Amino acid sequence: xxxxxxxxxxxxxxxxxxxxxxxSLTPWITWNPAGTTALVTNNFRSGAKAIRQQGxxxxxxxxxxxxxxxxxxxxxxxxxxxSAGQSVMFGAKNYGGPAQNVQVTSTSYQNAEVTFTTGPxxxxxxxxxxxxxxxxxxxxxxxxxxx
Numbered sequence: 389x390x391x392x393x394x395x396x397x398x399x400x401x402x403x404x405x406x407x408x409x410x411x412s413l414t415p416w417i418t419w420n421p422a423g424t425t426a427l428v429t430n431n432f433r434s435g436a437k438a439i440r441q442q443g444x445x446x447x448x449x450x451x452x453x454x455x456x457x458x459x460x461x462x463x464x465x466x467x468x469x470x471s472a473g474q475s476v477m478f479g480a481k482n483y484g485g486p487a488q489n490v491q492v493t494s495t496s497y498q499n500a501e502v503t504f505t506t507g508p509x510x511x512x513x514x515x516x517x518x519x520x521x522x523x524x525x526x527x528x529x530x531x532x533x534x535x
Contacts, residue, residue: 401454403463403515403532408437419447423519433466433497433528440526441476441519449516452532455483455506463515464501465530467492469523476525477518478502484510489518497528503535 404415408427418425422444432438439448455461467476469492478500479489484507490500506513517527 400534401452401532403450403452403530406465406530406532407435408432408439408528409435413439413448416448416450419449421445423522428526431468431526433526435528438526438528439517440524441517442524444522445518445520447516447518448527449514451482451512451514453512455511455513457484457506457508457510460503460505460535461513461532462501462503462535463513463530463532464499465517465527466497466499467517467525467527468494468497469525470495471523474521474523474525475519476527477516477520478527478530479516479518480504481514481516483507483513489516492525497526501531 423446428440475491475493477489481487488502488504492500519525
């Protein structure tokens with residue numbers, strides 16, 4: 389047998405439940421010191437479900453493992469707030485560099501994304517949607533890709 393060539397692919401880590409169509413938030417984790425994070429069937433961008441962050445400070449996070457060190461990735465999604473003057477952030481932390489985030493203040497769904505590069509010995513990241521103040525925000529259609 390002769391082999392002419394071999395192609396090898398590295399599996400790309402997957403952001404799970406990114407459109408929130410599953411019956412639960414899993415594998416997302418909520419952090420709610422002063423508000424609530426819930427899966428809802430209204431105010432979605434696509435599909436039939438979205439994330440609602442309501443009340444005071446609250447966060448939704450997912451840890452992605454199996455990343456390559458010194459590699460650039462993009463995390464983003466679509467978010468909106470209910471009233472002018474409110475905000476919600478999409479971001480990445482714990483990847484070997486300073487936390488990166490981008491703020492959404494629109495009352496209609498707006499795309500927001502951050503780009504980050506893993507550190508020389510880092511193979512994971514925590515991705516998040518964070519609402520720092522009182523109010524209501526929605527998120528949907530999150531994505532995560534190597535750049």
